[in-house]
Amino acid sequence: MKKETLFIAKIGGNIIENPEVLSQFLLDFSKIKGPKILVHGGGKSATQLAEKLAIPTEMIDGRRITTAKMLDVVVMTYAGLINTKIVAGLQKNGCNALGLSGADGNVITAVKREPLFIDYGYAGDITEINTSFLKEIVSMGMTPVVCGVTHDLEGQLLNTNADTIASQVASAMAARYEVSLFYCFELKGVLTNIQDKDSVIPHINQNKYAELLDTNAISHGMLPKLHNCFKALEQEVKTIHIANADFLTNPNILHTTLTL
Ligand SMILES: Nc1ncnc2c1ncn2[C@@H]1O[C@H](COP(=O)(O)OP(=O)(O)O)[C@@H](O)[C@H]1O
Numbered sequence: 001m002k003k004e005t006l007f008i009a010k011i012g013g014n015i016i017e018n019p020e021v022l023s024q025f026l027l028d029f030s031k032i033k034g035p036k037i038l039v040h041g042g043g044k045s046a047t048q049l050a051e052k053l054a055i056p057t058e059m060i061d062g063r064r065i066t067t068a069k070m071l072d073v074v075v076m077t078y079a080g081l082i083n084t085k086i087v088a089g090l091q092k093n094g095c096n097a098l099g100l101s102g103a104d105g106n107v108i109t110a111v112k113r114e115p116l117f118i119d120y121g122y123a124g125d126i127t128e129i130n131t132s133f134l135k136e137i138v139s140m141g142m143t144p145v146v147c148g149v150t151h152d153l154e155g156q157l158l159n160t161n162a163d164t165i166a167s168q169v170a171s172a173m174a175a176r177y178e179v180s181l182f183y184c185f186e187l188k189g190v191l192t193n194i195q196d197k198d199s200v201i202p203h204i205n206q207n208k209y210a211e212l213l214d215t216n217a218i219s220h221g222m223l224p225k226l227h228n229c230f231k232a233l234e235q236e237v238k239t240i241h242i243a244n245a246d247f248l249t250n251p252n253i254l255h256t257t258l259t260l
């Protein structure tokens with residue numbers, strides 16, 4: 001029997017920080033029929049709040065070093081302001097959304113990453129996704145809105161990259177649904193040359209990915225994004241697109257599709 005399709009979208013800091021783009025995205029996302037989940041980051045907003053509070057930000061290869069003070073900033077920003085604003089934005093468009101950190105409904109558990117070569121601080125590596133809970137919410141016609149805050153079942157909150165959350169939620173839900181995963185960001189897709197906004201690579205498979213890594217064509221947040229995409233494809237996620245927000249209303253626009 002064919003599985004029902006589940007649409008999972010992830011938006012990051014550049015979309016969230018642009019009120020017009022965010023508002024249009026939430027309107028277009030609300031119109032999508034059938035089961036759907038929205039995952040969001042907000043790294044840019046966390047960095048801005050940290051700056052106001054004189055807390056230094058350190059990122060390594062697109063991942064944040066999360067000190068105890070930075071963890072508070074991250075939780076306030078992702079699970080507080082951004083998550084609630086997005087939920088309200090979806091409600092405005094008639095999409096009944098439920099905001100979740102990983103601790104809510106025990107939806108995402110994680111363990112604090114061991115400091116090996118780099119000490120990432122309170123960064124969480126996901127151990128389990130509560131797929132039954134997510135399926136239940138979705139079956140009630142509600143849309144889970146999940147942020148990058150996880151917990152370790154010992155009362156400790158942890159910071160997990162939102163691209164990783166999207167990829168692992170998609171992988172876990174693939175056992176129950178045919179999952180289509182969409183990474184929405186401000187550019188048209190993955191670029192051959194970051195200086196040329198039109199140099200979109202339409203299709204990336206594992207060989208092309210290795211070539212992009214070899215030639216240092218990808219950097220910063222694109223590193224965890226592509227790493228997570230290939231992990232999800234290995235876990236039966238059917239389709240992954242990396243595109244501009246316009247992709248929601250026009251799937252034929254130039255963008256990047258990923259396959260193994
Ligand atoms: N080859 C590339 N193509 C596209 N974006 C790239 C590339 N290399 C690095 N990037 C950077 O990756 C960023 C996207 O990752 P990230 O910062 O995590 O954004 P978001 O969280 O908004 O998805 C882009 O804004 C861009 O600056």
Ligand SMILES: CC(=O)N[C@@H](CCC(=O)OP(=O)(O)O)C(=O)O
Pocket residue numbers: 011012013014040041042043044046062063064074123124148159160161162163221
């Ligand atoms: C551990 C880690 O790096 N966590 C990320 C989580 C937020 C995120 O991923 O935000 P974007 O999607 O906007 O980049 C961070 O704090 O930046």
